[in-house]
Amino acid sequence: MVNRIEIISKIPDTRAVVREKKLGKPVTIVDVYSIDKKFTAQQLRNITSMLTNSVVQEVSINTGLAPIKFSWAIEIGFLPGVTDNVANTASESIEDLLKITFKNEEQVYTSQITFINADLTHEDVIKIANSLYNPIIQRASIKSYQQYKKDKGMGNAIPKVKLDQSRKIDKVDLHVSEEELIDIGKKGIKNNDGTRRGPLALDLAYMKTIKSYFHKLGRNPTDIELESIAQTWSEHCKHTIFHDPIDDIKKGLFKTYIQNATEKIRKTKSTKGRSSSGVDFCVSVFEDNSGAIEFDDDYLITDKAETHNSPSALDPYCGAITGIVGVNRDTLGFGLGAKPIINRYGFCFADTKDTTSLYKGKNFSQKMLEPKRIMMGVIDGVNSGGNCSGIPSPQGFFVFDKRYKGKPLVFVGTVGLIPKKIHGKKSYVKKAKPGDYIVMVGGRVGQDGIHGATFSSEAMDSGSPATAVQIGDPITQKKLSDAIVKEARELGLYNSITDNGAGGLSCSVAEMAKESGGCLVNLEKVPLKYPGLAPWQIWISESQERMTLAVPKNKWKTFYKLMKQRGVEATVIGVFTKSEKCIVTYHDKTIMNVSMKFLHYGLPQRPMKTNYVQPKYKESIIHKPKNIKKLLLHLLKHLNITGFEFVSMQYDHEVQAGSVQKPLQGRGRVNADATVTRPLLTSPKGVIISQGINPFYGDIDTYHMAACSIDTAVRNAVAAGANIDYLALMDNFCWCQSNDPHRLGQLKRAVKACYDYSIVYGTPFISGKDSMFNDFKGFDEKGKPVSISIPPTLLISSLAIIDDCSKTVSMDLKFAGDLIYILGETHEEMGASEYFNLYNYTSKRVPKVEAQKNKKLYKALYQCIQRDLIASSISVSRGGLGVALAKTAIAGMLGMDVSLKNLPGTVKRDDFALFSESQGRIIVSINPQNKKQFEKIMGNIPCAFLGIVVDTTLSIRGLTNTMIFQAKVTDLLKSYKSTFKNY
C-alpha cells in the first residue's frame, strides 16, 4: 500500500525560480513523500500536517497535485537502495508521532516532480531530465500533460530494493591460467552468469602471491578472503608506490624523503624552551588517521587532507559530500577522537565552458558529466557536508585545466582539536586489547560504495563500478561525532577507534586488529540497510558514517546505553583477539581465516624504475604587449585568478564562533589565500591555514612545482601572520599513469623537492595522502578512443599556530597615504605563468624557490606583524605582482601610485615585472609613522618602497618609471568578479 503525499508551494518557490533560470522555462516544483505502509485516513492527515507547513504549502493525499498549466512533468527519485536522508527523517518522525514502528518492508521514499510549461518535444524533455538527474543514483519518469491527466498523476512506483543474489560463499579457484588470474585481479571474481564483480586491482605478482599462500594452506580462497586482501593491499590503502623501492632508493619515497625530512627537522628543534629554530611541536606524525601538533599546554591540533576524485567524477554531489564527511572521520578517528573544527577544500576542474562530450563506453555509452555540472555538484556536496556538520569551511581554492576533464580533483581536509590527556592518559595513544568487543557505530551497511578502494586504484574506464558511489548523511555522522568526542571519549568507554572509510569493515577491523593481534568477526551481526547482501559485500561495503571501536566488555552496557540515548546505532560485531588471525564467520560458518601477518605484510614489494626525461621547451619570442591594462584586466577574469565569492558565501565559515581572518576580505570581498581561526574561545591563540598548488609548473619541472607549492603554502600563511618556526605541512600527491617510468621520475623529483625545501624551511610534514591513477580512458564526442591524464598535481597544505589571533593581517589596503613595499625579488621566471599560458607562450624558466633568503624575509615579516607595523599584506602568487597589486587594491577599495623602478631582482621588462611568478614575494602596506621601524627590521632583506595608497585609481609606473597601467579600482573589481557573477 503506497500512500503519496504531494506538496506544492503557495508562495513563489525560490527553488523553482532558480531552476527556471537554469532551464529558461517556467517551472513548478512538487515534492513527494511515498509511504509504503497502511494508515487510517486520520493518521494520514496527521502525518501530512506534520510533514508540511500550512502557511506556505498546499498538500494532497493520494491525488496528483499539479499546476493548472503545464506541458510536461518529470519526476525524479532515487534508485533502489540509495540512501534517502529526507525519507529516513520522515519515517523517524512518523514513528515518533504515531508511536508505531515501520516493519522491514515498510518505508518512506521521496521524489520531486518538475512541471514545465513550454512547447517542447519529448526529446527536449529527455534532455532537460538528463540535466536534472544522475542515472547512477537516480531514476526519472516523464509524462506529457495528456498522459498525466489520463493516469491521474505520476503513478506510485517506489524504488524497493530487491536483491536476489545468492548469499552463499563462493570459493575462487586460483589454479587457472595466468590470463584468468590477471582477469580476476583486474575485473573481479566471476559470477556464475559470467559477469564479474568489479575490480580487485590486484596485479599478477599479487595474484600469484595469494595463490601460493592458499596453496600452502591446501585450499582455494573464499570470495570474501580474496576481496578482503584486495582491499587491504590496494594502492589506496597501502600506498605501495610511495613505500616500495624505487631506483636505488631502497626504503621508498615516503620513508626516505617525507618521513626522514620530518625526523631531521624535529631534531633541529628543541623539545623545551626556545632554540633558534623553535620548539618541536610535532606530537603524532604519519601514524594515525591525522597528524597532530601541539596547540598549547592542554590541547593538540590535528590535520588531514584527502581526495575523493573518482567518486566525484561519477556523481559530483555524492562524491564531494562523502569526501568532506569522510575526512571529518579522519579527525574523529585520530587518537581517541578529535573534534573537527575547520574544513579545507580545493577543486581542480576543466573549463566550465567546455561542453564537448566524453564517454566511458563505446558507441556513445556511459556519458561523463560536463565540467560545469561536475563543478556545481562538487560545490554543492561540500556545502551540504560542511554546513550540515557545523564545521566551518573557510579555506579553499580552484584550479582549472582541460586535463582535469577525465577526472576532477576534489581535495578535502579537516583540522581537529583534542585535549592532550584524557583521564590522565595520552589521548593520541590507543590500543585495542584482546577481549575487547568490536563495535560498529553509526550508519548501516548497504550496497553503496562497494569496490571504492580498489576502484580508485585504477584508471576510470567503462568497467568503473556504479556502486562505487556512496551517499552522504551528515546528520547521522553528526550524532555519532557528538556522542563520541563530546561524551563517550571523556567517559573512557573505549580503548581504540578508527574510521570506516576505504574498504569498510575489512580495512578498519583488520587495521585495529593489529593493535590486539587478531580478530573474530560474526558478520551476520552487522546491521544492514536492507536484506540480501552477500557476506563479502557486507565486509567491504563503504557505506558511510560508521566508525569501528574497541569497547572493553565491562563498559559495553554503559556505552550502548549512551549511544542509544543519542540516537546512534551501536552493535557488537565480534571480538578482538590475539590469535594472529583475522577470522570472519557468517552464521557459525568460518568464511575467512587469514593470518594477520599475510594480510598486512604479505604483499610482495614491486621495485620500480624511473626514467625521467627533462621536457624540452622552446623559449617563445614574446612581443611586448600593446595594452598592459587590457592584459591585467583580462587576467583578473581568468578562471585561475578570479574571485569565487559565490562559494565562500555559501560555505559557513562563522560556525563554532572562531572566525578571525575570513575567506573574503576587505571592502571588496576578495578571496583570501590564508584564513585564521580561533579554535578555543577561552584562548586568544589562533590557527592559520593555507594551501599551495601549482600544477602548471610541473609541466616544466615537477621538482620546482613542488618547491613552489611549498613556498606558496608557507608564504600565504606567513603573509597573514604565521611564524615559520611554528608551521607544519601536509602533502597530497595526485598523480597519473603511475606505472610509467617517466611519470615515476616526475614523482621522484617532486618528492625530493619536498625533502629539500621542508628541511630548509624547518617545516615538518605531519600527514599526507596520495592518489596515483587519475587517468581517464574512453571515447570522445566522435566516438574515437581518447585518454586523458591529469597533470601531476601536488597540494601542500600549511598549518600554523600563533599566540594571539589579533596579531594577524588581512590583504586589504587600509588608508590612503600608507606606504607600499614589495618584499622579495622578481626575476624573469615566466615559464607556465598565467600570462604565458594565456598566449600559449613557452619558456623553461619556471620559478625557483630561494628558500634560505625567503626564510629570513618571512621571519622579518613575522617580527613586523607581531609589532603591529603592517596594515595590509598579500602574498604574490598566480598572475604575479600585477594581480597581487590589483587584489590588495580591490580588497581595500583604494588605489595606489606605485613605481617598479626600484623593484628588487633581475627582471628587465615591464610585462615580465608585472606578471612573473617569482616565489618568495609579499606586498605590504604600512602606516607612514611605522616606516623607520619597519625598514630597520627589514635590514638588508630584499625589500623596496613602491609607492603610496591613494583614493580611487591604481597607477603603475614601470621599471623606467613611465606609466604602464592606470585603472579605477571599481573597474578592477568588475573584472575580478565578472567570471562567476551569475553563479
Added chain:
Amino acid sequence: MKPKALIMSGYGLNCEEETKYAFDKAGAVGDIVHINDLIDREKNLSDYQILALPGGFSYGDDTGSGNAFANKIKNHLWEKIQSFVQKDHLVIGICNGFQILANLGIFPVQFALTHNDSARYTVRWVDLKVENNSPWLQGIHTLSLPIAHGEGKLFADNNTLSRLNKKNMVALRYVEGEICRYQTLTPNPNGSIEDIAGITDKSGKIFGLMPHPERALFFTNLPHWPYLKEKYRREKKAVPEIGPGLSLFKNAVHYFS
C-alpha cells in the same frame, strides 16, 4: 545567584558549545542538555530560567528546517515547554533554533521561515535595527551579526504581519548599516518580508532570530576588525576585545538580577 541557561542539543543542532560559552561569558551558568535527556527526565527544564535552542542543522533540514526537531518536542516535551514559558522565564531560538520555535507554534502567530530568495545557503554579516523592547534587546539600538542559513526568509500573510507590527512583536529588522556600507551588501540577505530578522512573543521574553549573536562575541569576529584595529591604533584609541553579540546574553543575565 547566576541564572541557569539550558542549551538544547542533539540531532544535528551544532552551535550549543559557543552558545553555552556566550551565556557563561555573560555571567549565566550554561548547561548543554541533549533533548533525549530532557525526554527521559535525566534533566529538568524547571531547574532553569533560560531556554536556548541554538543554531545548527537539526535532522539535516529534512521535511523543512526545524520541523522534525519541533515535532519531537511536540511529541514529548510540549507540556514542559508550556509550563516553562508561563513562568517569568526567557527563551531564545537562534537560526535553526528560531526555525524550531516557528514550527513549534510557540509564537501567537503563524508564519514560516522558508528558502532564501537566492535558494542558496548564505553566509555573511548583516546590520540590524532593534524594533521592540524585549528583555533580550534592552539598551541596544543597532547591531551587526553574522547569518548563515538557507531557509531564513520570513513569510507571513498580511493579517499576521499587521498583528506582528501592532503587537510590537517584530524585534529585529535588517537595515543598511556599518557592515553593509563597508562590504557593499544589500541589507536584506534572504528576501524576508518587511526585512524581519527576528521576532518575539507579546511579552518579548520568547525571542527568535536568524542572525547568530554567539558568533559575534569577540572584536576579531567582525569582518572589518583589521580595518578598525588600524583605525583605532592611529587614533590612539584602545582596540576593543568584545564583539556586538555579547550584549544580548548579558541582557538575559541582567533580567534575572
